[in-house]
Amino acid sequence: PKKVTIGHLRQLWRTKTPITVLTAYDFPTGRLCEKAGVDITLVGDSLAQVCLGYESTTQLTMDEMIHHCRAVARGSKLPFLVADMPFGSYYSIDEAARNAFRLIREGGVDAVKIEGGKDIIKTVAKLTAIGIPVMGHIGLLPQRHTVFSGYRVQGRLANRAASIVADAFALQSAGVFAIVVEAVPAPLGAYITENLQHVPTIGIGAGKATSGQVLVINDALGVAEWAPKFVRKFGNIGEKAEEGAKAYIQAVRNREFPDNEESYFMAGNEWRKFIH
Numbered sequence: 358p359k360k361v362t363i364g365h366l367r368q369l370w371r372t373k374t375p376i377t378v379l380t381a382y383d384f385p386t387g388r389l390c391e392k393a394g395v396d397i398t399l400v401g402d403s404l405a406q407v408c409l410g411y412e413s414t415t416q417l418t419m420d421e422m423i424h425h426c427r428a429v430a431r432g433s434k435l436p437f438l439v440a441d442m443p444f445g446s447y448y449s450i451d452e453a454a455r456n457a458f459r460l461i462r463e464g465g466v467d468a469v470k471i472e473g474g475k476d477i478i479k480t481v482a483k484l485t486a487i488g489i490p491v492m493g494h495i496g497l498l499p500q501r502h503t504v505f506s507g508y509r510v511q512g513r514l515a516n517r518a519a520s521i522v523a524d525a526f527a528l529q530s531a532g533v534f535a536i537v538v539e540a541v542p543a544p545l546g547a548y549i550t551e552n553l554q555h556v557p558t559i560g561i562g563a564g565k566a567t568s569g570q571v572l573v574i575n576d577a578l579g580v581a582e583w584a585p586k587f588v589r590k591f592g593n594i595g596e597k598a599e600e601g602a603k604a605y606i607q608a609v610r611n612r613e614f615p616d617n618e619e620s621y622f623m624a625g626n627e628w629r630k631f632i633h
């Protein structure tokens with residue numbers, strides 16, 4: 358097994374092999390992504406809600422993101438490692454470059470992801486120009502949930518659909534290596550995927566035609582209590598975990614745990630004589 362590179366991702370895209378992406382937030386989820394053989398591990402800013410209990414991604418700081426990136430990087434060495442740039446960390450081009458360097462140097466990631474299209478194109482172009490690989494993110498932009506009045510499918514109306522297509526082309530021109538397309542009608546996901554000439558799309562709630570798929574790992578494994586329409590539960594970890602915790606509590610209360618096999622013993626009773 359070798360480290361996944363942008364060249365490897367391009368090869369997958371050229372041969373129409375779906376690119377697989379999962380999020381990770383700490384050492385164990387990073388290990389899991391690597392052992393499962395995912396192509397890209399994404400330290401998404403969904404970290405805010407999934408792991409830190411914040412209301413939205415807008416609460417997450419750069420320092421928090423870096424702290425978690427370091428843990429993921431220690432566990433996920435082979436997949437290509439991407440980190441979200443937190444809300445407010447790319448408000449100017451200089452800030453974006455400074456914070457992207459921090460994610461790479463301190464966080465240990467290979468690339469950064471930024472939400473937005475035409476509106477942030479100068480920032481994206483600058484980052485790619487100075488050698489920072491950038492992943493785009495269009496359609497539903499969770500960092501703008503307040504502006505969007507919530508989290509809802511994007512591009513059902515003609516002018517918004519056209520605007521999202523324009524975002525994709527703008528990002529391609531700015532040199533991104535891939536684009537996440539979130540919560541758009543499947544035909545729009547397909548159109549963007551077919552018409553981009555240089556970069557793969559990674560869909561989440563964007564239909565089956567995108568070049569790859571991404572899911573939040575807690576959603577995919579069935580850890581989360583609630584998940585959006587576009588999620589499929591590939592596991593039932595939440596239920597299993599609750600069962601396990603309850604079984605432990607019951608066993609302790611019934612004095613069934615620990616048993617002798619789970620305890621340490623010693624030879625003889627001599628030690629008692631040393632107690633005064």
Ligand code: KIV
Nearest residue numbers: 380401402403537571
């Ligand atoms: O933050 C995140 O987890 C993401 C993916 C779901 C694309 O941005």
Ligand code: NA
Nearest residue numbers: 401402403441
């Ligand atoms: Na994100």
